[in-house]
Amino acid sequence: MAQQWPAAEIAQRILDGFDVYREHFRQITEGARERFEQALWQEAQQASAARINLYEEQVGAVVERLQQHFGDELCEVSQWPLVKSAYIALIDLRDDDELAETWYNSIFCGLFSHDLISDGCMFIHTTRPSPHSRQRAVQTRSYRPVGGLSGMLEAIVEDYRFSVAFEDLPRDLKRLEAQLRESLPDWVCKDPALCIELFSSVLYRNKGAYLVGRIFTRDEQWPLVIPLLHREGQGIQIDALITDEAEVSIIFSFTRSYFMVRVDIPADFIGFLRRILPGKHIAELYTSIGFYKHGKSEFYRALIDHLAGSDDRFIMAPGVRGMVMSVFTLPGFNTVFKIIKDRFSPVKSVDRATVIQKYRLVKSVDRVGRMADTQEFADFRFPKAKFDPECLAELLEVAPSTVVLEGDTVLIRHCWTERRMTPLNLYVESASEAQVREALDDYGLAIKQLAAANIFPGDMLLKNFGVTRHGRVVFYDYDEICFLTEVNFRHIPPPRYPEDELASEPWYSVSPMDVFPEEFPPFLFADIRQRRLFSQLHGELYDADYWKGLQQAIRDGKVIDVFPYRRRGDPAA
Numbered sequence: 192m193a194q195q196w197p198a199a200e201i202a203q204r205i206l207d208g209f210d211v212y213r214e215h216f217r218q219i220t221e222g223a224r225e226r227f228e229q230a231l232w233q234e235a236q237q238a239s240a241a242r243i244n245l246y247e248e249q250v251g252a253v254v255e256r257l258q259q260h261f262g263d264e265l266c267e268v269s270q271w272p273l274v275k276s277a278y279i280a281l282i283d284l285r286d287d288d289e290l291a292e293t294w295y296n297s298i299f300c301g302l303f304s305h306d307l308i309s310d311g312c313m314f315i316h317t318t319r320p321s322p323h324s325r326q327r328a329v330q331t332r333s334y335r336p337v338g339g340l341s342g343m344l345e346a347i348v349e350d351y352r353f354s355v356a357f358e359d360l361p362r363d364l365k366r367l368e369a370q371l372r373e374s375l376p377d378w379v380c381k382d383p384a385l386c387i388e389l390f391s392s393v394l395y396r397n398k399g400a401y402l403v404g405r406i407f408t409r410d411e412q413w414p415l416v417i418p419l420l421h422r423e424g425q426g427i428q429i430d431a432l433i434t435d436e437a438e439v440s441i442i443f444s445f446t447r448s449y450f451m452v453r454v455d456i457p458a459d460f461i462g463f464l465r466r467i468l469p470g471k472h473i474a475e476l477y478t479s480i481g482f483y484k485h486g487k488s489e490f491y492r493a494l495i496d497h498l499a500g501s502d503d504r505f506i507m508a509p510g511v512r513g514m515v516m517s518v519f520t521l522p523g524f525n526t527v528f529k530i531i532k533d534r535f536s537p538v539k540s541v542d543r544a545t546v547i548q549k550y551r552l553v554k555s556v557d558r559v560g561r562m563a564d565t566q567e568f569a570d571f572r573f574p575k576a577k578f579d580p581e582c583l584a585e586l587l588e589v590a591p592s593t594v595v596l597e598g599d600t601v602l603i604r605h606c607w608t609e610r611r612m613t614p615l616n617l618y619v620e621s622a623s624e625a626q627v628r629e630a631l632d633d634y635g636l637a638i639k640q641l642a643a644a645n646i647f648p649g650d651m652l653l654k655n656f657g658v659t660r661h662g663r664v665v666f667y668d669y670d671e672i673c674f675l676t677e678v679n680f681r682h683i684p685p686p687r688y689p690e691d692e693l694a695s696e697p698w699y700s701v702s703p704m705d706v707f708p709e710e711f712p713p714f715l716f717a718d719i720r721q722r723r724l725f726s727q728l729h730g731e732l733y734d735a736d737y738w739k740g741l742q743q744a745i746r747d748g749k750v751i752d753v754f755p756y757r758r759r760g761d762p763a764a
Contacts, residue, residue: 202281236557278291330390400421439467444659
């Protein structure tokens, strides 16, 4: 039976489907250069969403073809170790073998219940060598200060030219050299061993292009990112030179859309990024360049390794309990796990299906650095001993259809994971006056930038925003988000009679999508000092006309500039 069962053919068909997916992925990605050169910003956003959706579309197509061709034979799960073995032989010499493993897992999960997941049938743990022992083609370019720093920078620009001319290249090179000297110790700029190493492909995202690499000497190294902008009608500008590790980390943040970059050997590029950003987890780096499914695989492997190697137990996450979601975490693992409650607070009008739809929406929109990326999981199984008793009791009480106790195992039927942050309401309670001011200013900027990207948070309470380790304010509660253009912003009509203002009910009609920004101050801030401070910093958010102006800009097709780094003045000035 085992010899006749078509394991090798099934493995080949799975890999053939992966090749189709990779080719479509490559085509969308390589179109990024043309979109940048032609300033096709709306097309760039559409391409980003299409590439995210591509994975599930292609997995679904392969699963359907396998079912049609093999029928009931496919369901003999006991034979799937043979498929896995045949598949390993097929991918051993590939340069994207780790991605091919994740693809296989996706196909298996599309065919079988999660109850049947095992390392014998699929790749719970990777079989790939780490690091790869075989020789690889060089994916970087190196530059030394032959002819001084200016000559080195000129050589870089020459190698990374576009079909569109620079607006003022001498000006940009002069500023670039000044920023390089300012960013590094003086002795480094004079060191003959100084070298700049850049990844050979340009990274594209939104309206920017990025050269990414490192600066190093014999003894030290710094990360390096050089962002370029294309201002329509003016040409390309070199916008900055960034060597600060924290700033470079933010550029690759979990709050950003995924880069478009040609990567022939993904593992090698991730290894390169890890050398310059040692604080980033491998899962986050894979996700940042569009391989979010493999990022999910790496996250899961890190989670099970952490649970196996520590005494950490799940606890309820700090902060105000949610009306829709219940949130728990592992103290030693920088992630929160979010599940949908069986019953919502009466003030919430959404249902379970709507919540799921809104959380999935976040994956495909431009997060402009202000919304946390999420990963969706089904059928997590954890040992009961890994849960704090109070945490498990609460989860079983509020979400019995999602959290199920099976003997000594806890089954989580459906959840999302997000990076753990400090809730903004808790942050300002213990922050200094200066920190409160900075946090509330960034909170207002977060709301404005989300709005300009056509996202209205809905519930803008401080408890629904978090503060990252870099001090940025990020939105993370998505059950009420919608597109800004769907909202009807209104001024409160003047009262008809003096008694109107004393009435318990409004004297005007209110539709479901009506929003009255004048009502925001007491809703957002119980603390009168914070309320006054926010009015000084971002008082325009209380004006319906401000929101209507943003809506009109979006309808006019404008794509805003939101920079993932600090800019030192406007280069056009």
